[in-house]
Structures are given as C-alpha cells and as structure tokens.
Amino acid sequence: MNTPIRTKAHHSATAPRQLNETASKQAVEIEHLRKTYGTLVAVDDVSFSVAEGEIFGILGPNGAGKTTTVECAIGLRTPDSGTIRLMGLDPQADRDKVHEIVGVQLQESSFPAKLRVGEILDMYRSFYREPADVTELIEVLGLESKRKDYYRSLSGGQRQRLSVVLALIGQPKIAVLDEMTTGLDPQARRDTWDLIERVRGRGVTIVLVTHFMEEAERLCDRVALIDSGHVVALDTPAGLTARASGGKQVRFLPSGPFDDGLLTALPEVTAIHRDGHHLVVTGTGELANAVIIALYTVGVTALDVQLDASTLEDAFVRLTGKHLHEEGEQS
Structure with missing residues (x-):
C-alpha cells in the first residue's frame, strides 16, 4: 500500500537544456499562422519561435498539420494569414535570400530517373558559393558507393538519405527536415542523428518534423506537439513527458x-x-x-x-486523447 x-x-x-552560447536571437518566428484547403483547416493559429542553434521538433500524428506548417514557413505555400520570419526574412517577399540560408528536406521529392547521383550532387553544389564537403555527407549517410548510380535505381531509404544530403549541401543557417529518417534502418537512423548533432554544433538551426519518439527525445531541445492544426503543448522533451x-x-x-x-x-x-x-x-x-x-x-x-x-507518446495521448500514429488527410 x-x-x-x-x-x-x-x-x-524542466527548463530547456543549455543551447549554444550564441543562441540569443530567433532564427524562426511564426505568429498566428493559418492555412486552409477549401473547407479543411490544416493549420489554425499556430505560433512558435526557434532560437539560433536550437534543434526544434514538430511532433504529431499524420494529418495534424506539421508538413503544411513547414511548407508555409519555407515559402512553398502561401498562408491565409499570419506572419513568418526566417532570420528576419519574409519567405514570400525575400524568396531568393531565404533560399541562400535555408536547406530543406521534404517528405516527398524526386528527380529525373536517368540522372546519376553524382550529377544531382554536382548540380546542387553549383547553387552555392560555399557548399559543404559532399564526400563527408555521403559517407555518413552511406551513399559513397552510389555516385554513379541512376536515381531510379535507388531504394526508398537511399532516396531519403540523398534528400538529407541535398538539404545540408549549401551549409544553411536553418535546416528544415521533414521525417528525415523515414525508411532508414536503425543503424542508418542513428548515423543520421549523429550527423545532425554535428551540424548543429556548427551553429545551424534545425527544425525537425518527426513522429519517431526516440528521435525527438535524442535530438530536440524543445518540441511542439501539434494536433488538428493547433499547437497543444510546447516544452522540452523532459517537460512534456513529465506532464504524462x-x-x-x-x-x-x-x-x-x-x-x-x-x-x-x-x-x-x-x-x-x-x-x-x-x-x-x-x-x-x-x-x-x-x-x-x-x-x-x-x-x-x-x-x-x-x-x-513516461514518453512523448504518453504526453501526446494525455494531452489530446490520440496516438501519434493515427492517420489523417493532411499532414
């Protein structure tokens, strides 16, 4: 008894874990973001900010509005209302400048089937004045033997790894990674986590969309739990699990x-x-x-x-009554 x-x-x-000492400014600022598709409200009054040098997680089930939020943030979609600033820049009005400082890996991306991996890498390197060391990136992500392979021959996991490489090749100030380790085996996933931590160590701000609990707990300084287009909680992983x-x-x-x-x-x-x-x-x-x-x-x-x-999954269930892997129409 x-x-x-x-x-x-x-x-x-729990207070946020200690960030990089230079992380005093806001790299990402989103206020009252709203985006609809006809009668479907995908994102409704979402607000959060991300400090420079922070790894910020966006966590929620499929259909929660995570991907729509980041697509609006990087200028791929135009929000119905709200304001977005990336290092002080408007992703709509300052599109060219934003492209210079933001690297993006989205859930779905594709290239012409007959392009070779090396050709894709060379093309992306040419977009930047000071590209990253491509050899280092592809070695970490297990693509060093695929330079001469056609894109069509890559497995789903290999295409996912390539998309992460391309997001980091320009040495961005902000990297937006949407389900970056989906389709990767456990060892490749952990190698990718190590890479992301090294990239953050160089001062890069990372916005990470994920549904992997271990990934968010391992990498993120803070996490926003999103459900039905709303931020239902924002805290450190430890703080959120404590609520559970x-x-x-x-x-x-x-x-x-x-x-x-x-x-x-x-x-x-x-x-x-x-x-x-x-x-x-x-x-x-x-x-x-x-x-x-x-x-x-x-x-x-x-x-x-x-x-x-207790886990982030427990926290999400407690806060929303849903599980993180429940399906929806719009991510």
Whole structure:
C-alpha cells in the first residue's frame, strides 16, 4: 500500500537544456499562422519561435498539420494569414535570400530517373558559393558507393538519405527536415542523428518534423506537439513527458533512515511517498541527481533506483486523447 508522506506546491516544468552560447536571437518566428484547403483547416493559429542553434521538433500524428506548417514557413505555400520570419526574412517577399540560408528536406521529392547521383550532387553544389564537403555527407549517410548510380535505381531509404544530403549541401543557417529518417534502418537512423548533432554544433538551426519518439527525445531541445492544426503543448522533451505522469518519479530503496525533510526541501521535489520499503519521489528538473546527492550528504545510498519511463507518446495521448500514429488527410 502506498502511504503519502508529504507534498508541496508543484514546480514549473524542466527548463530547456543549455543551447549554444550564441543562441540569443530567433532564427524562426511564426505568429498566428493559418492555412486552409477549401473547407479543411490544416493549420489554425499556430505560433512558435526557434532560437539560433536550437534543434526544434514538430511532433504529431499524420494529418495534424506539421508538413503544411513547414511548407508555409519555407515559402512553398502561401498562408491565409499570419506572419513568418526566417532570420528576419519574409519567405514570400525575400524568396531568393531565404533560399541562400535555408536547406530543406521534404517528405516527398524526386528527380529525373536517368540522372546519376553524382550529377544531382554536382548540380546542387553549383547553387552555392560555399557548399559543404559532399564526400563527408555521403559517407555518413552511406551513399559513397552510389555516385554513379541512376536515381531510379535507388531504394526508398537511399532516396531519403540523398534528400538529407541535398538539404545540408549549401551549409544553411536553418535546416528544415521533414521525417528525415523515414525508411532508414536503425543503424542508418542513428548515423543520421549523429550527423545532425554535428551540424548543429556548427551553429545551424534545425527544425525537425518527426513522429519517431526516440528521435525527438535524442535530438530536440524543445518540441511542439501539434494536433488538428493547433499547437497543444510546447516544452522540452523532459517537460512534456513529465506532464504524462504528473511529474518525474524516482523509486529507490534507502540504505538507512533519514529525515524526510532532506528531500522535501529540495526545489526539484514535489512529493514523496512510501511503497513498502521503497521510497517514491515525484518532482521535476534533474530530480534523480538532486535526490542522490542530497542522500549522499547524510551518508545514505539510494539502492535499486528506478526512473519514471513516461514518453512523448504518453504526453501526446494525455494531452489530446490520440496516438501519434493515427492517420489523417493532411499532414
């Protein structure tokens, strides 16, 4: 039987993880975006901003309005209303300048069947004054042996990898990646994640549309959950998952007795209760570290430590009543 011990007022969600020190400006600013297709409202009053150097995730089920949002953001679609700025530029009025600073990988892209991969790469390199090292990009994404192959001979996963290479070839200031690892095997997916982290390390801002939970949790500083054209929540991955369980939880067996006030006094702790001989601590932020360090100061060790396993999927279900893989008409 679980016996309550003490509780105190709930603290705010986890603060965003530390961004690049230069990330003080907004690279992407979207305010009150709305886009309809006839009677279908695909995007309705969407607003968010992305700091320079941030990896920002847009997460939601098929049909939520994710792809429409990014297509409006990069100027491929004209919104019905709202304002969009990319490094201060209007994607409609400043189209040419935006093309110089933004790299894009969309869900669906294709090239003439008889173009070779090397020809496509050379063509894209010619668009930029200072292109990236193509050899490095295709090696990371496993395309080094495909330079002489026709586009038509590439598998779906290989075409996806090529589209990521083309999005990064111009060394953009902002990279917009829409379901970049769909169709990739697990190892290729992780290699791509490593590449994206290195690209961000060079100061590139990344807007990542995805439905892979592990991908968002691994890469994103913050995530916007979108459903039915609305932003239903925006927070760090840790902050969103904490909402799914009402806060983070750490369950452990203390090696000896201690005053409960040691833990309830911590700013990260919101409640503690006993489950048999174990103690369950609920809270936010770096909860596990705070608890373990506090116990250490009084000579107590936390044994059999178990952490809360809530996911972004849990958070989305809690906030919308839907699962991320439910189908829709417009993505």
